Amino acid sequence: MALRHAVLAALLDGEYSGYQLAKIFDLSVSNFWHAVPQQLYSELSKLETENLISGRQIIQHDRPNKRVYTVTQAGIAELERFAATPAKPGIIRENLLVMVQAVDHISADSVIAQLEDRALASAAKVEIFERTLQHLRGDLDEETYLQSAAPIGPYLTCLRGRRFEQENYDWFKSTARLLRARAGAHAEEGGPS
Numbered sequence: 001m002a003l004r005h006a007v008l009a010a011l012l013d014g015e016y017s018g019y020q021l022a023k024i025f026d027l028s029v030s031n032f033w034h035a036v037p038q039q040l041y042s043e044l045s046k047l048e049t050e051n052l053i054s055g056r057q058i059i060q061h062d063r064p065n066k067r068v069y070t071v072t073q074a075g076i077a078e079l080e081r082f083a084a085t086p087a088k089p090g091i092i093r094e095n096l097l098v099m100v101q102a103v104d105h106i107s108a109d110s111v112i113a114q115l116e117d118r119a120l121a122s123a124a125k126v127e128i129f130e131r132t133l134q135h136l137r138g139d140l141d142e143e144t145y146l147q148s149a150a151p152i153g154p155y156l157t158c159l160r161g162r163r164f165e166q167e168n169y170d171w172f173k174s175t176a177r178l179l180r181a182r183a184g185a186h187a188e189e190g191g192p193s
Contacts, residue, residue: 004052005082006033007043008075011053013151017066018044028132028154031125031161044069052078100175108179115176122169129162 010016010024021044022037029035035043047053052075055067071079096118099111136155137145145155 003033003035003039003043004047005079006035007040007047008052008071008079009153011069011071011075012079013154015068015070017058017068019066021069027128028158028161031129031164032157047075050074103179108183112176112179112183115172115179119169119172119176122165122172125165126162126169129158129165132158133162 006025006029007021010021010029016024018037018041021040025033025035025040044053044055048055048069051072053069054072055069058066058068060066096111096114099106099114103111133142133155136151136158137149140149146152149155
């Protein structure tokens with residue numbers, strides 16, 4: 001997937017400025033696609049040049065003017081084309097997993113500390129996803145929302161993000177606990193930790 005498709009998909013829900021789009025990426029899109037604001041602004045410019053989005057200037061008297069963007073019919077057609085291509089499976093590239101892989105030959109203390117830090121970060125992300133899901137659902141329970149409410153796409157990707165971070169949390173915590181227990185057992189035996 002290219003950043004262009006993530007931007008087009010994010011713009012489907014309304015007319016947004018680059019700043020607003022960056023906030024959307026931070027809150028919801030970041031669970032499946034990461035981009036920094038500079039990348040987003042650059043991509044918006046390219047998409048507008050290619051007529052996949054249209055932009056218009058909003059004059060603001062008390063603040064700098066801003067440009068807002070919407071997806072064009074050509075942008076929708078690009079998303080249709082993208083959706084018709086086979087999706088490549090995702091892969092994990094994770095520095096912490098390299099550290100865990102090497103833990104039999106290095107000190108486990110820093111690895112354990114990083115696992116615990118990452119567990120805290122994942123727990124915070126789970127809470128953010130929970131709040132986002134609740135906001136999308138409003139007064140509906142999840143089953144009712146999933147059967148008939150809209151928007152469904154952002155809700156489903158948020159569900160995936162929550163599950164991903166919950167699984168990360170569980171793995172980070174259990175792996176840190178296991179490594180700490182093993183280090184303690186080795187210390188009692190007089191072996192290296």
